[in-house]
Amino acid sequence: MLETVRHVSGWVCGQNPAHSWSPGGELLPLCQRCTGVYVGAFIAALFHLAWRPAPTTRWLWLNGAFLLLMVPFGFHWIPQNAELRCGSGIFFGFGLVGFLRLTLPGNLFRRRRGDEARTDIGDHSEPACVGCYQTFAASLLAALVLPPLLAENGNATAAGILVFACVAGALTLGALLLANLVYLLRWLARRISTTAA
DSSP: OHHHHHHHHTTTOOOOGGGSOOGGGOOOSSOHHHHHHHHHHHHHHHHHHHHOOBOOHHHHHHHHHHHHTHHHHHTTOSOOOHHHHHHHHHHHHHHHHHHHTTTSOHHHHSOOTTOSSOOBSSOTTSOOOTTHHHHHHHHHHHHHHHHHHHHHHOOHHHHHHHHHHHHHHHHHHHHHHHHHHHHHHHHHHHHHHHHHO
């Protein structure tokens, strides 16, 4: 299983051993930054599925900042250690999920009208969901702390947990990209059919 993940992840990750963790002596199939991206995407997707935050202006700026944070780190303008590489990936993963879910139909990620708790982060025009801010901060903090902790102090079980989270994050991003592509193609087909009619 690990060799399959290593082979597939080699398509998108340089797999530099000097920038990869080896919990329990097992070299992870992804570098620290890619591990962060996929773990971040997985945890962000869990948050979005549970809380379904509305895409308010503040929410868009926050996720945009998460994406832009990759520029100085990705181009190595800032000296980095393992935690910073992983952390920049986690912020990027959170930002990717935040934006990829925006273009999908609202019923996939937003609560239905009439649900008790609304989930508008930063928008004071509607009641805010109880605990949404705290849960988002806790999710982000968990994503920032757990991968380095597991990788640097872990064993083979910790490696398995990290690989699982990376695979789940990669599948999450793939599913979001595919859903966006399908939605775009359906939108284009409707536009073409109404234009031809």
